[in-house]
Amino acid sequence: MVKMHTARDGARHTVPARPRRGLRDLAYDPTTRGIVLQVLLVLALLALGAEIVSNALTNLEKQNIASGFGFLERTAGFDISQTLIDYANTSSYGRAFWVGLLNTLLVAGLGILISTVIGFVIGMARLSSNWLIARLAGVYVEILRNIPPLLMLFAIYFAVLKSLPLPRDSLTLPLSSYLNVRGLTIPKPIWLDGIGIVVAALVASVIAALALKGWAARRRAATGHGFPAVGIGLALVAAAPAIAWVMTGFPVAFDMPQMGRFNVTGGLTLLPEFVALLVGLSLYTAAFIAEIVRAGIAGVAKGQKEAAAALGLSRRQAMRLVVVPQAMRIIIPPLTNQYLNLTKNSSLAVAIGYPDLVHVFAGTVLNQTSQAIEVIAITMAVYLLLSVVTSLLMNWFNARMALVER
Amino acid sequence: MKSILTTGLAAIVLAAVTAGPVLAQGTLQKVKDRGQLVCGVNTGIAGFSAPDDKGNWSGLDVDLCRAVAAAIFKDPAKVKFVPLTAKERFTALQSGEIDVLSRNTTWTMSRDTSAGMNFAGINYYDGQGFMVNKALGVKSAKELSGASICVQTGTTTELNVADYFRQQGMTYKPVVIEKLPETLAAYNAGRCDVFTSDASQLYATRLTLGSPADHIVLPEVISKEPLGPAVRQGDAQWGNIVRWVLFALINAEEFAITQENVDKMKDSTNPEVKRLLGSEGDFGKGVGLDSDWAYQAIKAVGNYGESFERNVGQGSRLKISRGQNALWRDGGLQYAPPIR
Structure with missing residues (x-):
């Protein structure tokens, strides 16, 4: 960023300001010329885009293929195995789109969290002074990043299916939960009146704990006096919702799973497809994140560690206070790429039957409506939007972590 | 995922850029210029379309493609088979990637009217x-x-x-x-x-x-799952070719014309057989082919009954009985209009 500024400023300075400029001068003015060329280019691109759209529309009409987005209102007529919002086969295609999108977001969001945790652990382990740990981490990275993700999903999915018992021989777990090849079924909480108060208490206590921590840090910086903010904060977060819980009279009921003729009915089921996809994506992406973390830590100058040791910091403190904060600056930009990859790879769900956006929308909906252009355009726009949002968030995070230049 | 996005992109690009020319030039001419028929089939379903260990395709749906190729080129080998998944198939046909979709596809109203394609007949009544x-x-x-x-x-x-x-x-x-x-x-x-x-x-x-x-x-x-071949909308001649090749195979069974006796049957005295095999009249002209078009198709794959028994019936591992797919006179639904 810094370099670009100087370059642009430099360019501006090279244009000598003249009192009167004719048309001829204007034509040779680099700034004007640049603007004119760019405007022309944008216009040409727009014209090309309009041409493609109108040509496609004409040809679709000629071939008698339906077009337009009216299909989103029509009844879908198919069922989806995992729905985070209310959905039935009488819902519309538009509703099916949201179901698919939420499923994608769920698996991508959780995948990002899990792969980051595993990636950081493995990345640090690769730098461990313990020979065995470092080698094991190395083996993990080399194996997992060299297997195509689709193959890994198949392997995990069928390994999961093969190792779980059939519904008749379901494993009975505590709390009336059942585990079988159809998934893990747990009692489904049904929230009653008053749950809002509990949630509000939780949110308020978290905010209060964070504020407390901030105040304690500022006081420590100003006066040097410590304050047990972490302990008190945790106690606050635990106590406030619990009190609200008791006072509102436990506002929750449970839909208990029961053995039915074919399978466990009722309850909340964690599908094996979801677990396979989540585990597969997380393990795969973690291998890349581990390498990024290792590179980031290795990229911090050795002198930093030595200086930290000279100041009397323990190895742990040196890592936490000196090395990792500097390493993060190297780690975050490539980390963004991995998050984007994971989100996009989640579309492999279609192969193992997890109802993500591509499966539900670019699969079943496309096939029922035959409107490939509209459906694919919407799907691509959604992935683009997801990528842009992820990038923006990570850029903001990166800016926060970046070296503050004074 | 990759494939669907690629197909989608291909659809956009093709629809935008090449759909015009494709329509302007008849599919038959295009196929002739190319020297082979491109036929969309199932990625692998025994009896309908499946490749063997040497990559040779066989099956009821495959036979139809071979029959069409034989009717056009007098050579049933001039077909390229494109295996398609259920969700790729329509885009492949719409975009002109394949000439005919013979992939156990159910004939429904929306597919026949608003998906840019027409069904040419029913080669298997299913449910x-x-x-x-x-x-x-x-x-x-x-x-x-x-x-x-x-x-x-x-x-x-x-x-x-x-x-x-x-x-x-x-x-x-x-x-x-x-x-x-x-x-x-x-x-x-x-x-x-x-x-x-x-x-x-x-x-x-x-x-x-x-x-x-x-x-x-x-x-x-x-x-009801009436399965049959489909072609792009807007090229009536091409649709006629596929439809009448299928009818020719069904008619051949009715007249007991088999792959084996088709040469002998050319000298038959039955005028219906003569018209079908091209020794009387010139019905090939109507669909833009030579007069021996049906002879070539039957010579290549046999009549409908033969193809059925060989691929899905008693001559195969599937052992599916003719049932609804028997000729109408035997209590089934297969009925082809006469050639005259």
Whole structure:
């Protein structure tokens, strides 16, 4: 960023300001010329885009293929195995789109969290002074990043299916939960009146704990006096919702799973497809994140560690206070790429039957409506939007972590 | 995922750029210039379209493509087979990637009218059924409430199941997977109680399971699934070729013309046989082909009955009986208009 500024400023300075400029001068003015060329280019691109759209529309009409987005209102007529919002086969295609999108977001969001945790652990382990740990981490990275993700999903999915018992021989777990090849079924909480108060208490206590921590840090910086903010904060977060819980009279009921003729009915089921996809994506992406973390830590100058040791910091403190904060600056930009990859790879769900956006929308909906252009355009726009949002968030995070230049 | 996006992109680009020229020049001329027919088939379903270990395709749907190629080029080998998944197939046809879609595709109104294609006929009358493991002790589809059902995505099957269960007031849990092998593997692993598809597919896939005798196909047939070849809309001549090649094969069975006796039958005294085989009249002209078009088609794959028995009937491992697919005079539904 810094370099670009100087370059642009430099360019501006090279244009000598003249009192009167004719048309001829204007034509040779680099700034004007640049603007004119760019405007022309944008216009040409727009014209090309309009041409493609109108040509496609004409040809679709000629071939008698339906077009337009009216299909989103029509009844879908198919069922989806995992729905985070209310959905039935009488819902519309538009509703099916949201179901698919939420499923994608769920698996991508959780995948990002899990792969980051595993990636950081493995990345640090690769730098461990313990020979065995470092080698094991190395083996993990080399194996997992060299297997195509689709193959890994198949392997995990069928390994999961093969190792779980059939519904008749379901494993009975505590709390009336059942585990079988159809998934893990747990009692489904049904929230009653008053749950809002509990949630509000939780949110308020978290905010209060964070504020407390901030105040304690500022006081420590100003006066040097410590304050047990972490302990008190945790106690606050635990106590406030619990009190609200008791006072509102436990506002929750449970839909208990029961053995039915074919399978466990009722309850909340964690599908094996979801677990396979989540585990597969997380393990795969973690291998890349581990390498990024290792590179980031290795990229911090050795002198930093030595200086930290000279100041009397323990190895742990040196890592936490000196090395990792500097390493993060190297780690975050490539980390963004991995998050984007994971989100996009989640579309492999279609192969193992997890109802993500591509499966539900670019699969079943496309096939029922035959409107490939509209459906694919919407799907691509959604992935683009997801990528842009992820990038923006990570850029903001990166800016926060970046070296503050004074 | 990759493939669907690629197909989608290809569709956009092709629809935008080349659809005009494709329509301007007839499909027949295009096929002739290219020197081969490009035919979209199933990625692999025994009896309908499946490659052997040497990459030679065979099956009922494949035979139709070969017959069309023979009618055009007098050589049944001039076909390129493009294996397509259920959800790629329509885009491939719309975009001009294939000339004819012969891939156990159900003829429905929306596909015939607003998906840019026309069906040329019915080469297999099918219906959707359910396959379950015998161990469940289920005797009827009406007992399936609460069952998990494995189904392949991108098929009419997916909608029929939803309709059927809604109509019967029963519930079910769908497990929808993109490709047949993985769908079957999930069924085999016990992920679902039921595998549902067109009855013909159930019989074909049952053979690929570990022990076929452990699985039964329930008696209920919950839908009409007329399967047939489809072509792009807007090229009537091409549609006529595919339609009449199919009719020629069915008529050939009616007149007992077989792959073996077709040469002898050319000298038949029956005027209907003579017209079909091109020794009288010139019916090939009407579809832009030589007068021996039907002779070539029959010579290549035999009549409809032969093709049926060889691929899915008694001559195959599937052993499907003719049933609805017998000629109308034998109590079936196969009936071809006369050539005159």
